[in-house]
Amino acid sequence: DTEVTQTPKHLVMGMTNKKSLKCEQHMGHRAMYWYKQKAKKPPELMFVYSYEKLSINESVPSRFSPECPNSSLLNLHLHALQPEDSALYLCASSHFSGQDNSPLHFGNGTRLTVT
Amino acid sequence: GIQVEQSPPDLILQEGANSTLRCNFSDSVNNLQWFHQNPWGQLINLFYIPSGTKQNGRLSATTVATERYSLLYISSSQTTDSGVYFCAVESYNQGGKLIFGQGTELSVKP
Numbered sequence: 001d002t003e004v005t006q007t008p009k010h011l012v013m014g015m016t017n018k019k020s021l022k023c024e025q026h027m028g029h030r031a032m033y034w035y036k037q038k039a040k041k042p043p044e045l046m047f048v049y050s051y052e053k054l055s056i057n058e059s060v061p062s063r064f065s066p067e068c069p070n071s072s073l074l075n076l077h078l079h080a081l082q083p084e085d086s087a088l089y090l091c092a093s094s095h096f097s098g099q100d101n102s103p104l105h106f107g108n109g110t111r112l113t114v115t
Numbered sequence: 116g117i118q119v120e121q122s123p124p125d126l127i128l129q130e131g132a133n134s135t136l137r138c139n140f141s142d143s144v145n146n147l148q149w150f151h152q153n154p155w156g157q158l159i160n161l162f163y164i165p166s167g168t169k170q171n172g173r174l175s176a177t178t179v180a181t182e183r184y185s186l187l188y189i190s191s192s193q194t195t196d197s198g199v200y201f202c203a204v205e206s207y208n209q210g211g212k213l214i215f216g217q218g219t220e221l222s223v224k225p
Binding site for chain 2: 031033037041042043044045048050055056058088090094096102103104105106108109111
């Protein structure tokens with residue numbers, strides 16, 4: 001079982017809906033990440049949080065809004081998404097970001113479909 | 116930015132066979148990781164290996180940082196090894212920006 005827990009596992013939403021993806025880890029990691037993965041493609045980095053502060057935003061559209069309420073939790077708020085945003089959204093964590101010996105641990109992902 | 120190339124893109128093996136997957140990268144790195152994504156989408160970290168050699172059971176990995184490549188060896192393959200293997204790298208001072216290669220899709224037949 002993964003030590004990074006993501007909910008929900010599946011989500012179907014309309015283009016006018018507002019929803020949130022949730023991620024939780026209890027490994028004491030201080031860096032958390034959101035990745036997006038389309039079918040048959042590698043994961044693409046969206047956001048990095050380091051010590052609960054946003055440190056990297058890979059020019060992600062504002063309809064995706066990350067939030068890190070504390071060191072164990074990471075949310076991704078979704079609003080006015082487009083069908084092309086349908087993908088697997090992966091959360092990950094590591095001891096630190098950008099430092100030695102910090103392997104990335106992924107959750108099982110949320111499979112999002114935008115109708 | 117840094118480029119990551121993995122080869123081969125696809126690989127079909129008979130159960131019990133050995134294989135070598137390769138990852139080339141275009142710049143010096145302080146972070147290199149190998150992942151396995153199973154058919155259900157779960158991504159598992161196999162190795163954190165910016166340099167040197169590591170072994171974990173039937174899997175081993177070697178990174179030659181000066182020549183900018185890494186190899187993942189799978190011995191005595193099993194059907195459960197099927198899935199996509201990704202190499203991911205980070206250049207120095209990138210604050211955690213790990214860049215994934217396109218992956219090698221492995222299918223192990225019984």
